[in-house]
Amino acid sequence: MAHHVSCNDCSLSPICLPLAVAPAQLDELDRIIHRGRPLKRGEHLFRAADDFQAVYAVRSGSLKTYVLSDEGDEQVTGFYLPGEVLGMDGISTAHHVSNAKALETATVCEIPFSKLEMLSQKIPSLQHHFFSLMSNEIRSDRELHMLLSKKNADDRVASLLLSMSARHQRRGLSERAFRLPMSRYDIANYLGLAVETVSRIFTRFQNNQWLRVEGRDVEILDRGSLCGERQNLEASL
Amino acid sequence: MAHHVSCNDCSLSPICLPLAVAPAQLDELDRIIHRGRPLKRGEHLFRAADDFQAVYAVRSGSLKTYVLSDEGDEQVTGFYLPGEVLGMDGISTAHHVSNAKALETATVCEIPFSKLEMLSQKIPSLQHHFFSLMSNEIRSDRELHMLLSKKNADDRVASLLLSMSARHQRRGLSERAFRLPMSRYDIANYLGLAVETVSRIFTRFQNNQWLRVEGRDVEILDRGSLCGERQNLEASL
DNA sequence: TGTTCATCTTGACTAAGGTCAAAATTGCAT
């Protein structure tokens, strides 16, 4: 007998749906969620101008979202790890405004938005949960705003590393050592820096013994320094 | 007999509540909305760490929102004009995460969030409207991300001017000539620039005949150039 | 197992915008 995949036994539900839905109601939610085939690295989950039909929760792997400017250059707008929800920027326009692309093999749960809205009418905590999710998105965008407008290149890279670390920890994985799913190019693009700058900073962090870097594998050695308790270390190169 | 202020006869409702609520249901919404006393310039509507109780629609005047970093420096995160809704970043945390301060005398409609959630359970279009509002907020944050990470100082200032212009037009006011409610300091802070840079760019735009500037009053003379069809004009200084 | 293409690193030079300083202007409040 095929085991029907369900939110009930998904290890990510504490991140994806914390306390939002009582067990009895979880079945109803389960019924509207569609678990699609895995995406291969580089494949798109949706593209800007696609009809907005659903939001998506990452089950495994990771994705990036990006927008293209009028002049055609790419702006990476976010990275999405297991348990995180993406695609909520299309609600107001009826079409997606960003593109979502798998950074590695990834699986997602597709949550048809119109059905989610109907279900939210019946389940207040589900409505509240999606208001919360969107509110969180807004909040982290505000932090990013600060990062881009006030912080130097070192702070930006450190902040990305710490964010990845925290998100790993939330899934019960090591907050010290992990693999970055995205390229230096994507990091640079997201943080508003040149690739070369990001590369130099990784090297410098390594020289300062704050970080061990080996390609995309990183190990945080000195969290305090990365958090901003950095002294002037010009001597250290 | 006192005239009870109502969304029905608010000229801003097309912006604030476009099509969201049928006339019959508008009364219910009216009943939960509280119209407070005017805020004076510099007064706070809410502060970070205040309990999150409500979201707010601007009736008149304008406000800015800002967050303070750990080091205590300010990041302006948004400007809010009549018809626009602010305060939605506090939903997930039960307390506000940003501060909202009046840039000039301002009045707002206070919409208690818990009551709004209850009402949204009954009125699907209202639920959808608030999902949309938040989705819009996310979308414009993504555009700002691009602006801060990819665009030079000229583009940033031009983009702010055009945004203010579009928002004036939406209210039926002139998109050519208007008064900026915020200081050069706030503009610079919001756009991640130094005050001096913003000031120099205003002067240069004026010299190029793209803009007439007189303090905070601006008149757009050459929209095309501000939109980015700028040629190399180094000669023009 | 090589070949190829993309990604990443490093170095030298440049430019955009920040910082510091001071003057001019504006707007309040007395």
Add this chain to the structure above:
DNA sequence: ATGCAATTTTGACCTTAGTCAAGATGAACA
């Protein structure tokens, strides 16, 4: 009106990160 404080403008100089170029490393595929 008058004076004070805040805001805005302008100039000179400097720092940070971007650009260009070349080499090194790594991953994917035949």
